[in-house]
Amino acid sequence: MVEVQNLYKRYGNHTAVKNVSFSIKEGEVVGFLGPNGAGKSTIMNILTGYLSLTSGNASIAGYNVLEYPEEAKSHIGYLPEQPPLYVDMTVREYLEFCFDLKKAQFQKAPHINEICRLVNIQNVENRLIKNLSKGYRQRVGIAQALIGNPDVLILDEPTVGLDPKQIIEIRNLIEKLGKHHTIILSSHILSEIQAVCKRIIIINNGEIVADDTAENLSDKMSSDHALTVRIQAPEETALKVLKNIKGVSDITSLGVIEPGSFDCIIEPFEGEDVRRAIFERLAERKWPILTMTSNKLTLEQIFLRLTEGVKVDSADGETEKENEHPKPKAKKEINMQNRKAAHKAVFGDTEENEETENKKSKTKQTKTEKREEEK
Numbered sequence: 001m002v003e004v005q006n007l008y009k010r011y012g013n014h015t016a017v018k019n020v021s022f023s024i025k026e027g028e029v030v031g032f033l034g035p036n037g038a039g040k041s042t043i044m045n046i047l048t049g050y051l052s053l054t055s056g057n058a059s060i061a062g063y064n065v066l067e068y069p070e071e072a073k074s075h076i077g078y079l080p081e082q083p084p085l086y087v088d089m090t091v092r093e094y095l096e097f098c099f100d101l102k103k104a105q106f107q108k109a110p111h112i113n114e115i116c117r118l119v120n121i122q123n124v125e126n127r128l129i130k131n132l133s134k135g136y137r138q139r140v141g142i143a144q145a146l147i148g149n150p151d152v153l154i155l156d157e158p159t160v161g162l163d164p165k166q167i168i169e170i171r172n173l174i175e176k177l178g179k180h181h182t183i184i185l186s187s188h189i190l191s192e193i194q195a196v197c198k199r200i201i202i203i204n205n206g207e208i209v210a211d212d213t214a215e216n217l218s219d220k221m222s223s224d225h226a227l228t229v230r231i232q233a234p235e236e237t238a239l240k241v242l243k244n245i246k247g248v249s250d251i252t253s254l255g256v257i258e259p260g261s262f263d264c265i266i267e268p269f270e271g272e273d274v275r276r277a278i279f280e281r282l283a284e285r286k287w288p289i290l291t292m293t294s295n296k297l298t299l300e301q302i303f304l305r306l307t308e309g310v311k312v313d314s315a316d317g318e319t320e321k322e323n324e325h326p327k328p329k330a331k332k333e334i335n336m337q338n339r340k341a342a343h344k345a346v347f348g349d350t351e352e353n354e355e356t357e358n359k360k361s362k363t364k365q366t367k368t369e370k371r372e373e374e375k
Contacts, residue, residue, distance in 0.1 A: 001026045001152060001182045002047065007056035009042055009206075016042045018206040020056075026151070029178040031197030032186040035307050039206040040186045041081065044154050047184075048078045061151055074102075077150035077181075081157040083141030087130035091121060091140055094129060095147065104148040111147070119143045119173060135166035142173065153183045159192060171196055190299045200299075204307045218296045221305065225268060226295045228254075229278065232261040233287035239264065245281055247272035261290055 002024040009017040017039045024030050032040045045051040046058055049069045058065045063072040086094055095112050104111065116122045119139045124132060129140060138158060145153055158174065159167045167189070174196050177183060187193050193200060194214050202210040210217055219225075231238055235253060242251050247268050254263035268274045275292065282289055297305070 001028075001061060002184070003057070003059045004043070004047070005057045007043070007046065007058060008054045009039075009046065009051065010054045016206050017046075017053075020203075020206070020208055022201060022208065022211060024182060024184065026182055027178075028199060029174075029183045029185065029197050031193035031200045032184060032203065033190070033193060033200060033303060034203035038203045038307070040203055041156055042206075043203070044078075044156055044184065044186060048076055048154060049073055074148065075151045077145030077148070077153045079141045079145045079153075079155045079158055081160060083137060084144075085129050085137060085140060088128065090128055091116075091125040091132075091143075094140065095125075095143055098144040098147050102148045106149070111149075115143050115146050118146065118176075120169075134161050135163070135169065138162065138166070138170060139173075142170075142177075146177075151182060153177060153181045155183065156186045157188065158185070159187065159189060167192065190303060194299050202303065202306050209306045210302070214299050214302075217302050218298070221297055221302055225270070227266045227268075227275065227278075227292055228263065228295060229266055229292045230257065230261055230263045230290040231282060231287055232290055233282070233285070235262045238262075238282070238287060241281060241285070242266060242278065245274060245277050247274040247277060258290075265295075 002022075004023070005021050007017055007020040008015065020039075020043060032044070034040045042051065046053050047060065047065065049065050049072065052066065060072040061075040063075070065072045086097070089097065092112070095115070096108065099108055099112060113122075116125050119142050121136060121139050121143060124136055129137065132140070142155070142158065145155070155174070159170050162170065171192055174183065174185065178196070185193065185197060198213060200210070200212065200214055200217065201208060212220070235256075239251055239253060242248060242264070248266060249269045250267040252265045252267075254265065257263050266274065266278065278292075279289060
């Protein structure tokens with residue numbers, strides 16, 4: 001549906017986009033990530049025909065954007081970062097104006113009614129755009145992009161400046177649109193990209209530095225695949241049971257965090273997924289798992305690592321310059337130290353927790369003995 005090959009864009013001596021190539025299939029929802037000035041908007045503007053390319057090829061639905069601009073644009077709906085709204089028009093007047101500009105091949109009134117229903121702006125369609133909130137203006141911008149029922153939607157920062165409730169509403173709308181359209185979504189909100197997009201393209205300094213799902217990127221880039229687990233069970237007995245699970249390389253106890261339970265770090269052998277085995281083995285003994293978290297890199301850590309040239313530890317998010325990698329023999333030890341430090345920062349010192357629990361227990365025991373003596 002979207003094909004980009006060896007794309008370059010130069011402004012004098014400055015190269016904004018360098019040898020970018022990617023393809024997007026019909027029905028895919030793809031996220032564009034990158035710092036400011038990385039080249040995201042430039043690529044989007046080239047795809048929409050707003051900017052010319054210096055060299056390379058870009059096509060939409062099989063139409064080259066330079067050779068067949070009108071045909072290519074007829075398959076695109078575009079929402080720029082600043083929606084192109086005429087604020088002195090009502091919502092209805094503006095959408096009818098866009099309908100005429102696009103020469104859409106539908107019956108005007110029913111088509112606009114359907115779009116207003118889809119983006120939930122029926123209740124404001126007769127109001128002036130200048131009197132609408134930021135959230136409703138974004139919805140009107142998406143509505144104009146949908147006119148003509150284009151195959152490809154290109155959305156540049158559709159949730160910028162919105163409050164959390166409005167962000168969730170726009171995110172739900174994009175998810176709904178993704179069932180019937182190919183979508184390219186650019187955003188600085190990483191959680192939004194991760195929630196909506198199945199595939200992520202990360203751009204830095206005009207080049208693609210990653211192109212995969214968030215899960216695959218995390219698997220490829222994380223050196224630490226351990227699990228931090230909280231189990232409500234007798235500590236010593238449970239640790240022995242866990243060590244005998246196939247695929248488990250090592251276990252380190254982090255001690256008591258809350259009464260009746262303990263935390264531990266379980267390290268699997270490379271390529272092993274031991275989550276199901278852990279659950280089944282503990283379920284057999286009726287020992288509940290209270291929490292289980294992965295120590296793999298988050299999308300935010302991946303983004304920082306790829307765009308700032310730093311190594312991000314998966315446990316606590318601390319960064320380390322790429323030219324200061326730890327020695328291979330020390331890597332596992334450093335991961336464990338970082339995990340313990342992160343755990344301590346969140347839950348406090350395990351030894352202090354245990355000491356406090358012991359003091360409480362002794363105090364309770366002393367009070368009980370006094371009561372018995374008084375009787």
